[in-house]
Amino acid sequence: MPLDLILMGPPGAGKGTQAARIASERGLAHIATGDMLRAGVRDGTPLGLEAKAVMARGDLVSDDLIIAMFRERLGADDTGAGVLLDGFPRTSAQAEALDGMLDGLGRHIASVVVFDIDLDELVRRLSGRRVCRAAEHVYHIDFHPPKVEGVCDEDGSELYQREDDHEDVVRARYQKQWVDAATPVLDYYAGRGLVERIDAAKPRDEVARAVDLLIDRLDGGS
Ligand code: ADP
Ligand code: AMP
Numbered sequence: 001m002p003l004d005l006i007l008m009g010p011p012g013a014g015k016g017t018q019a020a021r022i023a024s025e026r027g028l029a030h031i032a033t034g035d036m037l038r039a040g041v042r043d044g045t046p047l048g049l050e051a052k053a054v055m056a057r058g059d060l061v062s063d064d065l066i067i068a069m070f071r072e073r074l075g076a077d078d079t080g081a082g083v084l085l086d087g088f089p090r091t092s093a094q095a096e097a098l099d100g101m102l103d104g105l106g107r108h109i110a111s112v113v114v115f116d117i118d119l120d121e122l123v124r125r126l127s128g129r130r131v132c133r134a135a136e137h138v139y140h141i142d143f144h145p146p147k148v149e150g151v152c153d154e155d156g157s158e159l160y161q162r163e164d165d166h167e168d169v170v171r172a173r174y175q176k177q178w179v180d181a182a183t184p185v186l187d188y189y190a191g192r193g194l195v196e197r198i199d200a201a202k203p204r205d206e207v208a209r210a211v212d213l214l215i216d217r218l219d220g221g222s
Contacts, residue, residue, distance in 0.1 A: 002107055003028065003082035003219055006089070008186065009115025010178035012126040012170065013200045016138055018211050019086040026215070029079045032086040033066055035136045036073065038162075042133075056163050058172040060181060063093040070094075074101055090177060092184045110218050112189040113211060115200035119174055126170045130159040144204070 003026075007015040016032055023030035037055060040048030047069060051061045070088055073079075089095040102108055128141040132152035139146050139159060146153050164173060189195050198210040 002080060003215070004085075004102060004107055004109050005082070005215070005218070006085045006109055006112040006189075007115065008112055008182065009200055010117065010119075010122055010182075011173045012122040012129065012165075013115035013117045014125070014204070014207055015086045015115055016136075017144075017204065018207060019084045020138070021208065022211065022215065023084050026081075026219075028082045028084045029076070030084050030086060031070070031073055031079075031088065032136070033070060033088040033090075034086075036069060037061060038136065056169070058164055058169040058176060060090060060177060063091055063097075066090075067094060067097045070098070071101060089185060091181055092188055095185050095188050109189070109194060111196055111214070112186075112194045113214060114186065114195055114197045115207075116197050117200040119171070121201050122174060123167055123170055126165045127167060129165050130161055132159055133157045 005028075007019055009015050016035075019030045019032065022028065034055075037048065037051045041052045041055070042048070047065060050065065054061050066088065074083070085098075089098050098109075125140065125143070128143065130139045130141060130146075130150075131137065132139075132155060134152065134155045134157035137152050137154050138144075139152075146159060150159050151157075152159060163169070186195060196214055198207065198214070200207055202210070
């Protein structure tokens with residue numbers, strides 16, 4: 001049975017950092033809708049053009065657009081062993097659409113791992129986050145610096161600060177995307193007994209251990 005997991009948490013909680021590692025270690029597909037949208041912005045696709053201003057404000061991109069983009073991604077042939085969803089679903093409509101898509105494939109969400117962390121720590125993390133232009137590899141100027149300042153260890157591309165990682169947008173994203181939009185999504189999964197919480201304010205290695213223990217338990221039971 002494929003292992004389909006959702007990583008949920010406020011922007012900056014460390015979902016992408018853990019998802020990239022787990023996906024490569026376990027052969028799961030890491031699907032990050034934010035990364036896909038930024039690739040569209042970079043390449044100037046119609047989707048990117050539509051999403052650019054919305055993302056810069058810290059608002060959510062429309063459900064229709066996100067669901068269509070996700071449906072296409074889920075159909076790719078690297079998703080057979082399971083998917084790690086990072087940043088999707090973010091609204092109840094997206095969660096319901098996801099359920100329908102998985103159902104059609106005879107699959108279901110095994111767990112929703114929630115990354116608990118407070119706003120002050122998120123501001124610290126996001127103000128220091130740097131990502132690479134080529135492939136969205138993630139660094140932090142203090143907590144996870146690259147070997148050479150401003151250059152990606154993995155592919156040598158330039159590191160930049162995301163437009164929406166400035167403090168005012170970080171605070172807006174936290175309120176709009178986490179406090180307001182995520183609550184009904186969490187309730188939806190909690191009602192089905194799928195929610196597990198981890199302390200995401202801990203250092204990377206400790207967070208990694210907590211998530212790995214959880215996934216080992218699920219994987220053994222699937
Ligand atoms: P998300 O995908 O949830 O938005 P990221 O994985 O991009 O979050 O992490 C946000 C920032 O915090 C990045 O700069 C990352 O290097 C850093 N980071 C991730 N996990 C930790 C951690 N456990 N402790 C300190 N910094 C972290
Ligand atoms: P992220 O990289 O996950 O922080 O996402 C960056 C931005 O992309 C968000 O602030 C939203 O504007 C947009 N976005 C990413 N995923 C979604 C989604 N599932 N639904 C709506 N908007 C999204």
